[in-house]
Amino acid sequence: xxxxxxxxxxxxxxxxxxxxxxxxxxxxxxxxYELIDPAMTLLDFLRVSLKLFGTKEGCREGECGACTVIMNxxxxxSCLILAIEAQGADIITVEGLSKxxxxxxxxxxxxxxxxxxxGFCTPGMLMSAKALLDRNPNPTVDEVKEAIAGNLCxxxxxxxxxxxxxxxxxREREALSNG
Amino acid sequence: MLSKFDYYxxxxxxxxxxxxxxxxxxxxxxxxxxxxxxxxxxxxxCKHILDIKAIPELNRFTYTEGRGYxxxxxxxxxxxxxxxxxxxxxxxxxxxxxxxxxYQVRNRATMVGNICNASPGADLAAPLLxxxxxxxxxxxxxxxxxDLCDFFTxxxxxxxxxxxLVIGIxxxxxxxxxxxxxxxxxxxxxxxxxxxxxxxxxxxxNKLSIALGAVSTIPMRLFELERKIAERELTPELGDWLAAExxxxxxxxxxxxxxxxxxxxxxxxxxxxxxxxxxxDKEGA
Numbered sequence: 056x057x058x059x060x061x062x063x064x065x066x067x068x069x070x071x072x073x074x075x076x077x078x079x080x081x082x083x084x085x086x087x088y089e090l091i092d093p094a095m096t097l098l099d100f101l102r103v104s105l106k107l108f109g110t111k112e113g114c115r116e117g118e119c120g121a122c123t124v125i126m127n128x129x130x131x132x133s134c135l136i137l138a139i140e141a142q143g144a145d146i147i148t149v150e151g152l153s154k155x156x157x158x159x160x161x162x163x164x165x166x167x168x169x170x171x172x173x174g175f176c177t178p179g180m181l182m183s184a185k186a187l188l189d190r191n192p193n194p195t196v197d198e199v200k201e202a203i204a205g206n207l208c209x210x211x212x213x214x215x216x217x218x219x220x221x222x223x224x225x226r227e228r229e230a231l232s233n234g
Numbered sequence: 235m236l237s238k239f240d241y242y243x244x245x246x247x248x249x250x251x252x253x254x255x256x257x258x259x260x261x262x263x264x265x266x267x268x269x270x271x272x273x274x275x276x277x278x279x280c281k282h283i284l285d286i287k288a289i290p291e292l293n294r295f296t297y298t299e300g301r302g303y304x305x306x307x308x309x310x311x312x313x314x315x316x317x318x319x320x321x322x323x324x325x326x327x328x329x330x331x332x333x334x335x336x337y338q339v340r341n342r343a344t345m346v347g348n349i350c351n352a353s354p355g356a357d358l359a360a361p362l363l364x365x366x367x368x369x370x371x372x373x374x375x376x377x378x379x380x381d382l383c384d385f386f387t388x389x390x391x392x393x394x395x396x397x398x399l400v401i402g403i404x405x406x407x408x409x410x411x412x413x414x415x416x417x418x419x420x421x422x423x424x425x426x427x428x429x430x431x432x433x434x435x436x437x438x439x440n441k442l443s444i445a446l447g448a449v450s451t452i453p454m455r456l457f458e459l460e461r462k463i464a465e466r467e468l469t470p471e472l473g474d475w476l477a478a479e480x481x482x483x484x485x486x487x488x489x490x491x492x493x494x495x496x497x498x499x500x501x502x503x504x505x506x507x508x509x510x511x512x513x514x515d516k517e518g519a
Contacts, residue, residue, distance in 0.1 A: 071238045093241040093283070096270070116271045117339050118425075129312075129341040135270040136342065137263070139241050140285065183338065202423035205336020 068099040081169035082107070082145050083151030091138050094148035098122045100138035101148060109149035109178045113207075120206030124148050130186035132205075149178035152185065160230065161185055161223040172210040181204045184220045192228055196221070235278045243285040247372055247401065250289055252464045255374045257282045260398060264307055265343040266293075267335065291401055302407035307346035307400050311358070312337070324405065325432045326361035326414035333357045333418055336425035346400050349385070352392045352452070359386070359453030360433035361416050363445035365405045372399045372500055379386045379404070386452035411438035415512050417505045419490060429493040430501045434509040440468055442513075444506070448505075449484040449498050456483050473510050477503030 058197065075090035082105060091100060098115075101107045101124070110133060113121030117132040124133045125147040152159040161184055164170070171177045180203060187194055187202035192200070199220050200213075238260075244250045254260055261280040263269055266285065272278040276396075286292050292308040297319055305314065306433035314320060314331040319326040334340055334348065334357040348358045349369065359382075367382040374397065382403070385392050394400070414435035420426035440464050447453040459480060466472055486498035 069235070071235070073238050073240055076241060094235055094237065094239055096274075115274055117267055117335070119338065120338060123338050130338045131341050132267075132338045134274075135265075135339075137266070137270070137283070140263075140266070140287075142243075200424070202337050202467065205338045209421050 067192055068095070068103050071095075075135075076139055078139055078142060079220070080141050080146060082146045083148060093137070095138045095141050096134055097124070097126075097138045097141050098133040098137040100141075101133060101146075104138075107148050107150050107219060111178055113179075117205075118207070119176075120179040120183060120203070121176055123182040123206065125182055125186050128186070128189065130183045130202075143150075147182070147185070149181055152181060160226050161188065161220070164219040164223035164226065165216070168219035168222060170216040170217045176206055176208040176215075180208065180216055184223070187220070188224055188227060192224060194221070194224060194233075235274045235463075237273050237279045237281075239280050239283050241283045241285065241468055242412050243288050245288045245290075247289050247291050247399075250284060250286060250399055251372055251374045251397070253282075253284055257284075258396065259394075260284050262276065262350075264347045265310060267339050267343040268347065286399065298407075301404075302369075303405045304402055305345055305405070306402040307344060309344060309346075309402075309476045311335075311340040311343045311345060311348070312388055315340065321465060323340050323408050323412070324361070324365060324414065325335060325415040326364060326435060327358065327405070329416035330357045330361040330431075330433070333416070333428070339425070346403060349382070350392060350394065350400055351386075352386050352390045354453060355428050355431060355448030356391055356453055357416075357418070357428065357431060357447070360431050360445040360447040361414070361451060361454040362405065363405065364414060364433045364435040364443040365408070368404045370401045370404060371400050375400070382453045383457075386454075389451050409438050412436070413513055415509050417509050419501045419505060427492065430498055430505055432502065432505045432509055434506070434513055436468065436513045442468060444480070444512070446480075446484060446502065449486045449502055451485070451487075454483075456480070459483055468514060470511055470514055473507035476510055480509040 070092050076093050078091045079232045101110050111121035113119035115134045118134045122133040123130050126144050183203050183206050199217050224227035259280050260282040262317045263283050263285045292306040294306040295309045295322045297303050311334050345358050348356045368379045369385050370379050416433045418428040418431040420428045428448050433445045435443040445455045479497045486495040
């Protein structure tokens with residue numbers, strides 16, 4: 056919702072025409088150096104500049120979690136971060152989950168447990184879940200719920216998503232103990 | 235976003251206050267979870283963004299025996315949630331931190347930002363109020379401290395002047411036996427703003443402190459009610475009296491989208507009684 060007096064579309068990225076500033080960061084293991092608009096959000100930088108369309112734009116107010124990425128190991132809403140704030144940061148987006156064309160265990164479990172229907176919330180769900188499993192390899196149901204409380208899903212229902220995260224946690228622990 | 239701004243991230247407090255002095259229409263950026271929403275919705279405009287996250291003083295998060303905690307303006311809500319000693323000594327503050335927004339938002343949002351945004355329902359306000367927190371403010375004229383209970387002046391309004399920069403919040407040390415609780419009522423479990431928030435604290439001398447959020451234009455400490463309680467004995471029976479009495483101290487607004495005033499009056503009483511019973515239960519534990 057825009058301010059009633061200002062009818063400009065809030066959701067469309069418009070270059071502010073301010074002098075560009077240099078941004079250096081790492082996205083999915085790749086070093087990136089670009090001159091960017093200082094008024095650009097990290098979400099716009101990922102989608103508009105890097106053409107990484109996996110990260111979704113939902114509410115642009117930190118409510119829906121569709122734009123969640125992992126920044127320096129923590130799940131964050133990329134719509135509420137200026138791209139320039141990510142100076143020197145390590146960013147992981149949903150595009151960074153699969154390795155050599157093979158889906159990660161977490162992604163595989165989402166498919167197996169029917170953890171998605173339309174798929175719009177899925178990238179955000181995956182990133183919140185990955186951040187959780189990275190810091191807590193053996194989460195309880197309540198811990199999973201807390202980790203994805205900021206990710207809204209309107210069609211799948213959360214149960215299958217929670218099941219997917221729990222079974223991915225189990226598989227990841229097994230993979231680790233089997234070396 | 236219609237704002238056209240440049241971005242400055244100083245590494246010293248002097249540079250930051252100097253910048254604020256020289257540049258009007260500057261917005262201070264810490265977590266950005268409130269600022270970037272209002273900028274992107276064009277509710278606020280600015281010409282400069284001052285990112286304060288690289289200033290060493292603002293990244294201080296320390297506990298000193300006898301003096302308590304200092305929590306810098308760049309410290310995120312999740313950093314507070316994860317601090318074990320703070321949870322042991324100031325449970326209401328940790329519970330307020332746990333309740334704020336969603337996990338992702340808490341990874342960015344800061345405690346000081348929550349206070350400076352001055353929402354009547356700010357989750358960290360009531361817990362900090364019962365601990366007599368102080369706000370430390372820097373400007374080109376020097377550093378001053380003010381009690382948090384004198385900080386809020388209205389909905390989203392504080393005593394801060396445009397050239398002020400909050401460097402952090404200090405919370406006095408507590409003694410063994412001090413206990414507190416933060417309770418809130420929201421429409422849904424998970425991430426939601428609260429309809430009513432209450433923090434209660436009983437110190438080792440059995441003095442009860444109470445602060446409320448989301449039931450008036452500002453988060454408020456109920457000093458007068460506390461004085462009345464001090465004349466009584468802290469027993470479970472006091473709960474019913476408190477539930478009725480506390481309603482005379484609040485002023486919930488009629489046009490809220492989250493709940494009616496009647497509901498807020500009722501729930502404030504319920505939470506006050508529940509909180510008191512919880513704290514009395516913990517006595518000696």
